[in-house]
Amino acid sequence: MTILDYDATTFADEALDGFAAAHDSLRRVEGGVVRRAPLADGQVAVVVGGGSGHYPAFAGLVGPGLAAGVAYGNIFASPSAGQVCRVARAAQRGGGVVLSFGNYAGDVLNFGQAAERLRAEGVDVRVVAVTDDIASGSRDEIAKRRGIAGDLTVFKVLGAASEAGLDLDRVEELGRRANDRTRSFGVAFSGCTLPGATEPLFTVPEGRMSIGLGIHGEPGIGEADLPSARGLAELLVGSLLAEAPEGAGDRIVVLLNGLGTYKYEELFVLYGHVRRLLDEAGVTVVQPEVGELVTSLDMSGVSATFFWVDDELEQLWGSPASSPAFRKGAVEARVDDAGGGPGLEAPPSVAPADDDRHVGAGRPLLEGFEHVAEMVVGSEEEFGRLDAVAGDGDHGIGMARGITAGLASARAAVERGAGVSTVFAEAGEGWAEHAGGTSGALWGVCLTSAGAALAAEPDLRDPWASARAAAAGLEAIQRLGGAEVGDKTLVDAFVPLVDALGRAADEGLDLPEAWARAAAAASEAADATARLLPRLGRARPLAEKSLGHPDAGAVSFARIAGVVAREVEAQSGAITVDTVGDTPTANPIHQEA
Secondary structure, three states, X not given: OOOOOOOOOOHHHHHHHHHHHHOOOEEEEOOEEEEOOOOOOOOOEEEEEEEEOOOOOOHHHEOOOOEXXXXXXXXXXXXXXXXXXXXXXXXXXXXXXXEEEEOOHHXXXXXXXXXXXXXXXXXXXXXXXXXXXXXXXXXXHHHHOOOOOOHXXXXXXXXXXXXXXXXXXXXXXXXXXXXXXXXXXXXXEEOOOOOOOOOOOOOOOOXXXXXXXXXXXXXXXXXXXXXXXXXXXXXHHHHHHOOOOOOOOOEEEEEEEEOEOOOHHHHHHHHHHHHHHHHHOOOEEOOOXXXXXXXXXXXXXXXXXXXEOOHHHHHHHHOOEEOOOOEEOOOXXXXXXXXXXXXXXXXXXXXOOOOOOOHHHHXXXXXXXXXXXXXXXXXHHHHHHHHHOOOOOOXXXXXXXXXXXXXXHHHHHHHOOXXXXXXXXXXXXXXXXXXXXXXXXXXXXXXXXXXXXXXXXOOOOOHHHHHHHHHHHHHHHHHHHOOOOOOOOOHHHHXXXXXXXXXXXXXXXXXXXXXXXXXHHHHHHHHHHHHOOOOOOOOHHHHHHHOOOOOHHHHHHHHHHHXXXXXXXXXXXXXXXXXXXXXXEEOOHHHHO
16 A cells, blocks of 8 residues: 555646656656657657556556557546547657557547547547456457556557558557457455555455456456465466467467566566476467566556567567666667657636527536535545445546536636536536546536537526436437446436436426436436446456445436435525526526536
8 A cells, every 4th residue: 555645636647747757758748748759750659548556557658669658547547538639649740649558448438539539630540459358358258358467568569560660550450469469367465555545445365366356456356265376377377378369379478467566576486487387388488578567556466468479579579669667679769859848738628609598507507516526525435435346446536536627627617707508518528637537538528418408408497408408418428438227337327317307397397306306216226226237347347246236436426416406406596597698598506417
């Protein structure tokens, strides 16, 4: 666990500031770092990323022969789409961009959104998600597997192909080939502890180990007695050789990775047994790496990665590279005489919409955001504990960061005199930008879509306005995340809320009654997720562990709905009607749907 008392909401930013200050070859940009010496004109920019807490991944892998830039998220949470875009813009030199990351729901959402934005700007973007963890999906579901230490082999091949001057099509093809030939498997002897927390995300009984761990603090898919070093080597080697890609040959790169507190001498002892077993199996090991490559804060554990290479992949793996955490051969570094400072810039605000009629709703809307923020920040630890049952325990931190940033953005918009759609859009952008992860992306698009729907409503006091706005937010979440009722996500609470609002409006109930009914429906549905098994996200490989526990995202959504209902009731007697042009507007808080 971390020794000093850190603020978890600022830990990642402070760590990245210090990291950039320690490495003159890198330049800090909003949301990450890029190489100070620019790429050659027309060279493919490889931009990688993921959550903090994994050093040397991801920030330590920026440099010649590796990545051109990294987008750096909160602890165990993906960077936002805005962060990825800014890093890619700062790194690219006209040759196109490859975005690469571990295959986690939040990363898929945020890097995918970033790719869409960059393509709209005329940048050719390819996406390569790493799927090496054999414990997180069967051989029939390789596309659903998560990325762990095998990130390094894919990033290295992509970076080497870019450095060799290959075009975007070839760089992408080689990265996908490297991913198809990479398999990883790991075990943990103890869980990790988030900065500022007092307890680990999970514990392992004395004398036991957790098998098939994730690198975001997720427990493994099973437990077993602690073996000898030889026994652990047999488990790792046997599991990975059984997953050999068809026709891959018998030449492999081996990575033996310490996850945080399983240190080098122990790794070398274990590697000796791994190497002997591979020799006995007739496998040729080429250019192995033993050390800390992709960690998980202070987790005690180890993972093995096998990368089956052909001649071209072996050459790319062995080509020169120089980054703060990974080096091969000698690289002649270019100097960026233009220099420049840290390159920090504030994310652009969303301009007020020309047709934003509900300018009078800003102040009461802001009051609602403030009360939601009070609840979310006060519930941060509880939400984290729920998420840690089968996930990585970061839901509370992410929600607290998101609502805090969203509130600040909403306040700035209200002070500029913006109306409801702009307040929602800026709050959503701030939430997504600072929360990261799946919840950040989903809440961001939800708020933006709900606000856009409310802008078209003639009277915000009509329950149908809330019903339609909530439906728009739900549709955006499902379109982006792909979740359905029964997947054990916030959608399980959101759908009943939308249905209840619609029925209440149809029955002619007033706004407070409609929201009271909707919040109750969301709360009941959130509690009922305890009976479900997750079918999406990080909890999916640990589905049985989550049985009997409600989904953290559904619970936090239902709590927010409860705050909104109480706020609607509190403000219902003080509704006024403003006029902008010839259009009546009102200022009840229910637009927070």
